[in-house]
Amino acid sequence: MTKSTISETAALKALLSETADHQILAEMLGFVADRLMALDVDQLCGAQAHERAAERLNHRNGYRERRWETRAGTVGVQIPKLRKGSYFPEFLEPRRASEKAMTAVIQEAYIQGVSTRSVDDLVKTMGMTGISKSQVSRLCGEIDERVDAFLDRPLEGEWPYLWLDATYIKVRRSGRIVSVAAIVAVAVNLDGRREVLGIAIQPSEAEVFWDEFLRALADRGLRGVKLIIADEHKGLKAAAAKVLGATIQRCRVHFMRNALACVGKKDRPIVTAALRTAFDQDTLADSKEHWVKLIEAFRPRHAKLAELMVRAEDDVLAYKTFPQAHWRQIHSTNPLERLNKEIKRRTNVVGIFPNEPAIKRLVGALMLEQNDEWAVTRRYMTLETVATVCEDNTMDLAKIAAL
Numbered sequence: 001m002t003k004s005t006i007s008e009t010a011a012l013k014a015l016l017s018e019t020a021d022h023q024i025l026a027e028m029l030g031f032v033a034d035r036l037m038a039l040d041v042d043q044l045c046g047a048q049a050h051e052r053a054a055e056r057l058n059h060r061n062g063y064r065e066r067r068w069e070t071r072a073g074t075v076g077v078q079i080p081k082l083r084k085g086s087y088f089p090e091f092l093e094p095r096r097a098s099e100k101a102m103t104a105v106i107q108e109a110y111i112q113g114v115s116t117r118s119v120d121d122l123v124k125t126m127g128m129t130g131i132s133k134s135q136v137s138r139l140c141g142e143i144d145e146r147v148d149a150f151l152d153r154p155l156e157g158e159w160p161y162l163w164l165d166a167t168y169i170k171v172r173r174s175g176r177i178v179s180v181a182a183i184v185a186v187a188v189n190l191d192g193r194r195e196v197l198g199i200a201i202q203p204s205e206a207e208v209f210w211d212e213f214l215r216a217l218a219d220r221g222l223r224g225v226k227l228i229i230a231d232e233h234k235g236l237k238a239a240a241a242k243v244l245g246a247t248i249q250r251c252r253v254h255f256m257r258n259a260l261a262c263v264g265k266k267d268r269p270i271v272t273a274a275l276r277t278a279f280d281q282d283t284l285a286d287s288k289e290h291w292v293k294l295i296e297a298f299r300p301r302h303a304k305l306a307e308l309m310v311r312a313e314d315d316v317l318a319y320k321t322f323p324q325a326h327w328r329q330i331h332s333t334n335p336l337e338r339l340n341k342e343i344k345r346r347t348n349v350v351g352i353f354p355n356e357p358a359i360k361r362l363v364g365a366l367m368l369e370q371n372d373e374w375a376v377t378r379r380y381m382t383l384e385t386v387a388t389v390c391e392d393n394t395m396d397l398a399k400i401a402a403l
Contacts, residue, residue: 062081063080065079143361148364151199164230169359172354183199192380193375207234211243214244218244225246228246230333251333329381339370
């Protein structure tokens with residue numbers, strides 16, 4: 001063994017003892033990759049580097065750096081460039097699949113509520129180099145295609161019941177942090193199944209915005225809406241009557257909160273029990289009769305509550321004109337409470353959204369997942385009871401035509 005061989009062996013042993021195992025593997029992979037690419041380019045050029053040959057077909061033209069994510073860690077490789085044409089090594093092709101997998105992980109993490117700042121640490125735990133917030137946002141933009149296709153799909157058939165509810169989310173706009181309403185629309189079709197029809201990000205609850213949102217749903221095919229269940233949103237009642245010709249059911253749960261805010265803490269249990277007796281009546285006529293009695297009973301001591309009951313009577317009891325089998329589902333927006341809680345849980349992790357499209361991306365992806373879940377679960381309403389709603393509507397139209 002020569003002195004040079006001995007010195008090289010000693011240097012190699014020193015390197016092995018001072019370098020971590022994964023770094024050694026990465027260096028070895030980098031060396032092998034460089035040699036493989038050099039051999040490939042030699043064949044493409046018909047000559048080795050700096051070799052003068054009559055059979056030469058092409059020339060090298062520098063290198064471009066590329067990071068190769070492997071199980072041994074990140075390996076820096078230099079891909080040779082050619083004067084004519086291009087070259088990309090075959091052994092790097094699997095990285096494209098790796099990139100897709102990483103993109104899928106980032107997208108899923110974003111949907112699951114992991115903030116963009118935390119995604120960098122998540123990627124590092126996968127053995128890959130971290131990525132910036134801008135890269136995360138760009139990769140998450142690929143969700144938009146699926147979300148847009150879902151939210152813009154045609155709506156077929158009739159949808160007798162439509163629930164609308166809003167969740168407020170913070171977003172940056174023109175250098176300020178403002179709250180916007182993320183509106184979710186859920187409806188039941190003739191099969192008795194729930195579907196998420198659409199979402200909208202609205203700066204306010206003015207009639208013009210409700211009108212725009214409902215018209216967008218109508219343009220996609222929404223028809224046959226008999227009852228819209230929502231809270232007392234400004235402008236919604238007028239827009240619903242104008243665009244869909246539907247009745248508004250004011251959420252009973254939200255009304256109860258408004259009613260209890262009109263009385264003192266000591267009187268709230270009595271008021272709650274009294275209002276429930278009106279809701280528990282078997283017919284609309286009985287509920288209205290009991291409602292009037294309660295108004296007269298409350299007026300001397302709770303004038304503000306009595307006035308609220310007068311204004312809300314028609315809207316808060318509208319559900320009683322529909323089949324009794326549906327009363328539990330249509331008297332409030334409670335069917336959307338689980339959705340709203342899930343939206344809040346995910347959006348609270350993000351905190352302040354950079355823009356409104358980011359809100360649409362996240363909320364839309366959540367609604368897409370929920371819609372898929374509802375598609376494989378049991379019906380929300382039976383076919384027979386839903387059919388009676390549509391039959392009643394057909395009879396009404398026939399009477400109107402006869403007149």
